Amino acid sequence: MKLYGGASYTARLAPAAGAGRKGLRSGALGLFSSVVIGLASTAPAYSLAATLGLIVAGVGLQAPIITMLAFIPMLLIAYAYRELNAANADCGTTFTWATRAFGPRTGWMGGWGIIVADILVMANLAEIAGTYGFRLLGYDALAGNRLWTTVVGVGWIIVMTTICYVGIELSAAVQRWLLCVEVAVLVLFAVTALVRVYTSPGPTSIHVSASWFDPFQVASARAVTQGVLAAVFIYWGWDTAVSVNEETADSAHIPGRAAVISTVSLLVTYGLVATSAQAFAGVGPTGIGLGNAANSGDVLSVLGNAVFGGHGTGLLLSRLLVLMVLTSAVSSTQTTILPMARTVFSMAAHKAVPSRFARVHRRFLTPTWSTVGMGLASIGFLVLLTAFSHDVLADSIQSVGLAIAFYYGLTGFACVWFYRGVLTRSARDLLFKGLLPGLGGLMMLFLFCYAAFGVYANPKYGATSVSVPLVGRVGGVTVVGLGALLLGVVLMLVVTRGHAAALRLQRSLLPQRLPPQTAVELASRYVPADSGSGVGGDWFDVIPLSGTRVGLVVGDVLGHGVRAAATMGRVRTGVRVLARLDLAPDEVLARLDDLVEQGSGDQLDARHADAEVRGVTCLYAVYDPVNGRCSLARAGHTLPAVVLPDSGGVASYPELPPGPPLGIGGPPYQSTELQLPPGSLIALFTDGLVQAAHGTDAGLTELARTLAQHRRPLEELCDSAVAALLPGPVDDDAALLLVRTRMLGEHQTAVWELPADPELVGHARTVVAAQLAEWHLDELAFTTELIVSELVTNAIRHADGPIHVRLIRDRTLICEVSDTGHTSPHLRHAATDEEGGRGLFIIAQMAHLWGTRYTPTGKTIWAEQELPPGQAADRRQLP
Template identity: 50%
Template sequence: MEGHAAGQKGLKSGAIGYASNVVIGVASTAPAYSLAATLGFIVAVPGVGLAAPAVLLVSFVPMLLIAFAYAYMNRADPDCGTSFAWVTRGLGPHMGWVTGWAIIAADIIVMASLAQVAGIYTFLLFGWHSAASTTWAVTLVGLVWIAVMTWICVIGIELNAATQRWLLTAEIATLALFAIVALIKVAVTNVPTAPGISLSWLNPFAISSWRAMVDGILLGIFIYWGWDSGVAVNEESENAHTGPGKAAVVSTLLLVMIYVVVSFAAQAYGGEHTLTHNSDDVLSVLGHDVFGSPLDKLLIIAVLSSASASTQTTILPTARTSLSMARWGALPRSFGRVSPRYMTPTISTIAMGAISAVWYLAVNELSNNVLGDSVTAIGFMIAWYYGFTGLACVFYYRRTWAGSLRNFFVAGVMPMLGFIALTVVFVYAYIDYGTKGYAQGYNYTKPFHGIEIPVLIGIGGLIAGGVLMLFTLRPYRSFFSRRPYFEAATATALQDPPVQTAVVTEEEALVPE
């Protein structure tokens, strides 16, 4: 094995360009799948209703702030471990390990909802509605999708990027056509379900309460989640220091436009009742009414391709995070192996696919609503690792703030605001989803021995990571002996191109035993 530094892991350098970084970032977020799986749940949040587009606008703000943190951390250290490596540098090895765990756990958990949607929409594509309502049939097809996408991730990053370009182009074109046709029909015909069109849907102050806004934002965070996958392939990208980071910012900007327009059109046509009562297949129901048969298959294909593409691009960052953790000496060395033939982390990729399949089977036994409970649970983990990436950026760039007002703002103030916003969302969401969440209509499954399911999966998963870390302290002593809070980027990290990006002196040295 080679070292843990960027460019030393055996991945294929310069394999993909800037456009592919943007494509992977947007495709990993899976706009069609995210809307199909989440929009109905946002509308159903007590106090939100048809103000869902406003929630998506507000949810975009912390995502943009954290995207800048990703861009600046990537300038200094284009490590495929992203948040794990950066939080380790900025906040120390213990926080870094738990952050890496949060990325892996969130990606594995979301595979359940991705596979569920892929399974359902596979049957809907062929009009087999009885099979789409049969748990074992949907589960079987979902497992097949996980296996196929794991195989594609193993055999090469170029095939990944090429597949994503085709799938994403078709997906966005279909969503744009849906939004246009839906709004035209609402404007010129009598649609019984249409509540009319109101610009108040874009006004965050129209939401009934601050708490309703925060609960909606937790789901909004999930719907935006995934743009960081374009950064996770930084070591395989051209202009590794700058390209992936810029792609992260551009990805969030593209996503907010897609989400606001499509959600606005969907509820303008379907209304609140249709969206909340078909929360697990919003777009298939609306697609049938908006397009009619057989064109309604276009939207089903868009959601199916979106879910399958996101399955693929979710495995990518998970495998690269575990690869990086292994190379840093924080996980078993086997996870750090890279295939000399495919130049991909084969052991990590196959392991993540297999673990995701096992989790998918388990969560079907635990939850009555795989989509609803998984989306909420993952929101806690996303808020955790996105937030601490922002905080790590603040610490890591502290020596550059005095260089200019711009440095102080983009490398200090913006990431800190992102961290604060996500911390507030995490705390308030725990109060609502974790205390009598099922009784108050927030959760979809009865508590498990008194613990609400989203909290059991989301926060319980984070606690499990902390406990697991305790067992790794001794075998991975070298990694955990790094001194926290002392490493920092130099001002040259903000030059173009970045040079001498980190202080590599005593501050980065290991603590003597």
């Protein structure tokens, strides 16, 4: 694609929406790099510098244990991330997983929570980076100037966005160097502080005590909760290690391990630094004491000079500590862009936001529009709020906790619901997929509610307050935090309405129920895709045919959205119409191919190319319960699975002649015939059922394993198949139709062969009347004799060779006359002066239904009559 000036466009759309199939650079990160990115995203040095004083102010000497207690909900949610990532390593993380568990609207809100949290914190990190940059250079006056700190903050966002744009390897390399130096300086600070406490203590120094690690020493439960609330968010950011899962080696396992390792590493780091800082500085409200409100926003800068000294090497180390706070904020800026951009990228790949955000750089293999777009959004938010009100900016930064608690808690609940079907499989599954994530979700829900309505809602909390109708004055932190989430609800309703409309249309066009059939026992399932990228197009159907036969069809429109659902409705209607003409399966597909090809001329214009239908796959089968034969033909569709009653439960996938998808063009379709004894099990399904596991081959193997229990009720088999192959909703629709064959009993059919002799018409009436008397259907004898007489007479007059008469007693009485002719009779109104031409007209008035079907040896004309009440045949003809 060429742009103005002849430049080439260097981005392409993500090739697919599935996990690991979006075109990002796979295998770029190992375990160490993933852990580094997870740790760097939390900004350890800056988080401690900005939060430790606030924690001490709330809980006093118990600050170290409160810092450690905040680790518990984070570890529980980390386990949820690990388990969900193992099932689906998608860079959309909470968006993708919540969508699979609860549906597209809840999933969209999960993605929105990530976006809100990241944009809000980006403004804070950029401002801190600007402020500390001036402090490091000794320009304290500029450090307090909002204009210049904003300019420098914008510059840092641009630099870090560029690094993220260029490649994940460069991002990881930068983080490895920055984090290693940062952790080394923090450990050096902690060790030096502890050594000085026990060798040359200062006036405020106190020895470490066991009481510091006893949460029951805190004055009140409210103080504990507020302390944990302040401490819990210093752990936030480790989930970046999972957000880059599609660019990580062994993406199903390494990102989850990195998340757990990151949180444990943070526990050790925070516990060590908090304990050593408190031992050295104490918790007093003056001087370097951690309780001094004047230092609460940056305790490390104040402690640096006191711990290391103000001369020589000490001065260098104290400056280095300030530098680490700066680089911590800067590196966190970069690692905040990574998950934000990849969340938007995944949402675009799944059609939850405009698809242009799913573009991938051809050389760097990084998201282009989503990376640049999120960088610009962060700059815009920082500049807007800085210009509007610094107080509102401060409150918006504090409100980030609400968004974090929201999407972390949602992830915990999504894990429980996603794995609900396997929680009783083992003690490990119950613990790591159920109890721990569920407990983490409950903790996050409590923290969200407590913060939003118990702490942040206080008008005296934060820098601003807002008068809310019917409520009164409310703290600005709550207003901004909840307002941002409510804005997401409005956007969600707008963005997801296309998916909702497609799903409603899809469901309305599918069979609402499967009518009972004499020929087969039936059960079905339809599992819609969980996002706009997959919904629409899969269908199944069961079509009653003449002679107690039944048509079985399953198909998949290769597209998505409302257009795919509408195409499915047209194709399904076409199949039903063509099937009722009693055409062979290959002829049905051939005519259906013309129908789809003609419809392709109505495609949308190029601006909506992503919504176009790209063909239709279909499998059509006709089963005859009289002789047990099943004729099948396929158009680019997956092979059916067949389990014979005497196979010991072994499922096979019989080879059928391949045919191109409908509407594509290619060689003609061919039919194949299978002989199926009664009790045979046939599974017709779309590829969405078997591709969702670990590839199509693994899915087919798992389906065969499920069908091995072929004697179970079909409804139970359907549930087992869906539970095994689709533990949660997937990126593509899935349809499953299970069929168990039956055979008509010998007492339900009667067949006679007659030579083409007009004198035998009376004999045909006689034998038919006798059979009806044996079936206790004497009241249908007159009309049946008339029908047989007319059909046999027409066969003798217009065809050569023997004539076959067959009666079938089922839900209706079916009379069939077969001959070797290939001409089809037509119903017409005979003129008053014509002697003939009234036979079919009379039959049409007496029969409930009638028609013609062609066979390889000729044709069959059939007529159905309704049975008298209470005379329907026993339909439970299973062996």
